Amino acid sequence: MSNRYVVSLFENEHDLLEAVRTARERKFTIVDVHTPYAVHGLDAAMGARPSWMSWACAAFGLTGVTTMMAFQYWAAAVDWPVNVGGKPWNSIPAYVPVTFEAMVFAAGLGMVLTFFLACRLYPGRRARVPDPRVTDDRFAIVLEEADAAFDLDDVRRLFGRLGAVEVREHVSEVAP
Amino acid sequence: MMNPGLTIAAPVVSSVAARICAGIGVLSLVAGAILSPASVWPYLLLLSYAMIGLGLGAAAFIALQYIVGSGWSAAFRRVPEAMIAAMPLGFVGLWIVFLAHPSTYPWYGVSHDAAPGVAWFKHAWLSWPFFLVRAAVYMVIWEAFAFAMIRHSRRQDATGDVSHTKSNIHLSAGFLAAFGITSFLASVDWIMSLKPDWYSTMFGWYNFAGMFESALAVIILMTIWLERRGQFRGVINEAHLYDLGKLLFAFSTFWMYLWFSQYMLIWYSNIPEETVYFTARLRGWWLPLSIASILLNWIVPFVALMSQPVKRNAGALAKVAIVVLVGRWLDLYVMIFPSQTPGGPVFGVWEAGMTIGTIAAFLIVVFAALNRAPLVPMGDPYIRESLHHH
Incomplete structure (x- = not known):
């Protein structure tokens, strides 16, 4: 592990995507890429693995479905059976709308919590960004100076040609 | 940027085979109308309604793209534009049903006097002349908006003028408002009234x-x-x-x-x-x-x-x-x-023949429409964004 990092700032997503692809081709170690908004195709360009989050979403949704189905069955057919228009106590069509809403609610809420957990975001957590402008109008690539072959001037020239507006070195124990 | 390879014309599908299939469709309709009218007339209604739905749905797709300012779809917009050409085909089929076999609708020619004061609105709504006038009004509205939108889109190819896109955004807003009401009413008129004593607000x-x-x-x-x-x-x-x-x-x-x-x-x-x-x-x-x-x-x-x-x-x-x-x-x-x-x-065999004929007729008119303009609208302000969609 090195404690030297290079932060390169770009002005738009097209330059950024091109630079990320080039960095991958050149076998640079990309620590992270910071953008003000979600950039389409960035995960593919970074070579990120497919997210496991959709599986978590499916699990939360199914949890909502089974919980709500079970609850409605218990409430309508076991605990307090009420004759509604002569229909059977256990009438599945009547359960569907609430079950659907419970599924959406469980999946939505569960995904927010999962996201916070996965990103280790909690109240009072200090944001760690390479540059405050990545929350506004700048796109940043953070590279690690992984080995002795890493040439800062080379990166400066390369990214400069691809539209980087700033390339600077960052020395710290943790990645910016 | 202007790549001439992008604007080559679409292939013509009005080949002999397609024309023969369309002919089979017409013959099946004529033969079936004589031999098996109970199922052939509603089947013509089904095919015509499906055909109108494809054209109308394509027009709604284009209008939605314009009104939300989306750029990604500009590259293939000529496809839904061409599909609108299927709409008049459906109109013709529908009018054949209306004029040649109006008793497809069980309320045609039936007096509602038996239930005075109860269903006066339904009585007025389901009167044959009013029904035909309404059908004509829906069709004219859809065709007029679609025609104007396609014309702006094609003129833009030559000029690249953004004002055509702006006009189409306004047209799209008007179309969607009219479409929301008329498509609903059309489905009630043409399909739901096949069972006039039944109704559903979801239909x-x-x-x-x-x-x-x-x-x-x-x-x-x-x-x-x-x-x-x-x-x-x-x-x-x-x-x-x-x-x-x-x-x-x-x-x-x-x-x-x-x-x-x-x-x-x-x-x-x-x-x-x-x-x-x-x-x-x-x-x-x-x-x-x-x-x-x-x-x-x-x-x-x-x-x-x-x-x-x-x-x-x-x-x-x-x-x-x-x-x-x-x-x-x-x-x-x-x-x-x-x-x-x-x-x-x-x-039966007549329905099968009509299905083949309708598919062939759809392909003939849609690909003919596709040939009438460059396949990629290079004058569209969103075209670069769309070609680089990722």
């Missing part, structure tokens, strides 16, 4: 969902086909298919949502004059057809399109689109036929 939305789902499926199929043939190579990429697949997934689920909403409202209140619709469709041979319709319109596309790679895979996406189109046909069949042939489903 128009349910029909819209099926219409839009089938139009998306045809847009997907034609886009993939043009890409395979090379005309759309370098124009369409996986990201376009991914977005189209997402829309198909969403509207398939929307169709199920509305199908169930209609079902649940009727099941819950359990009023005989409403439940008569579903009791007819959940008995005998209609039950497996109803279940198959749900399977093809929702379950198959929902399960198949859930994963990302399938939506980005042209071959897989095309197969799902074909399933959806068969489902749309079955959906309309189950909507129309139980009131026409109550004994059970009827599908």
Whole structure:
């Protein structure tokens, strides 16, 4: 592990995507890429693995479905059976709308919590960004100076040609 | 930027084979009208309504793209524009039903005097001249908006003038407002009134969902086909298919949502004059057809399109689109036929011939329309964004 990092700032997503692809081709170690908004195709360009989050979403949704189905069955057919228009106590069509809403609610809420957990975001957590402008109008690539072959001037020239507006070195124990 | 290879004309499909198939369709209609009128006339209604739905759904797709300011779809917009050409084909079929066999509608020529004071509005609404005038008004409105939008789009090819896009945004807003009301009323007039004593407030939305789902499926199929043939190579990429697949997934689920909403409202209140619709469709041979319709319109596309790679895979996406189109046909069949042939489903050689003829006629007019303008609207202000869609 090195404690030297290079932060390169770009002005738009097209330059950024091109630079990320080039960095991958050149076998640079990309620590992270910071953008003000979600950039389409960035995960593919970074070579990120497919997210496991959709599986978590499916699990939360199914949890909502089974919980709500079970609850409605218990409430309508076991605990307090009420004759509604002569229909059977256990009438599945009547359960569907609430079950659907419970599924959406469980999946939505569960995904927010999962996201916070996965990103280790909690109240009072200090944001760690390479540059405050990545929350506004700048796109940043953070590279690690992984080995002795890493040439800062080379990166400066390369990214400069691809539209980087700033390339600077960052020395710290943790990645910016 | 201007790549001449992108603007080559689409292939002509008005080959001899297509013309023969269309001729078979016309002959089947004539022969069937004489030999088996009970099923052939409602079948012509079904095919015409499906055809109108494809054109109208394509127009609604274009209008939605304009009004939300989306850029990704500009590259293949000529496909839905061409599909609008199928709309007049459906109009002709519908008018043949209206004029040649009006008794397809059981309320035609029936006096409502038996129930004075109760159903005066329905009596007035379902009067034959008013019915025909309304049909003409819907058709003129749709055709006028579609014509104006296509004209602006084509003129932009030469000038590249942004004002055409601005005009189309205004036209789209007007069209969608008119479309929301008229498409609802048209489905009530043309399909729901086949059973005039039955009514459902969900019927128009349910029909819209099926219409839009089938139009998306045809847009997907034609886009993939043009890409395979090379005309759309370098124009369409996986990201376009991914977005189209997402829309198909969403509207398939929307169709199920509305199908169930209609079902649940009727099941819950359990009023005989409403439940008569579903009791007819959940008995005998209609039950497996109803279940198959749900399977093809929702379950198959929902399960198949859930994963990302399938939506980005042209071959897989095309197969799902074909399933959806068969489902749309079955959906309309189950909507129309139980009131026409109550004994059970009827599908014979005439219906088969008419189906082949309609598909051939659709391909002939749509590809002729595709040939009338460059395949990629290079004058569109969004075209660069669309070609680089990712």
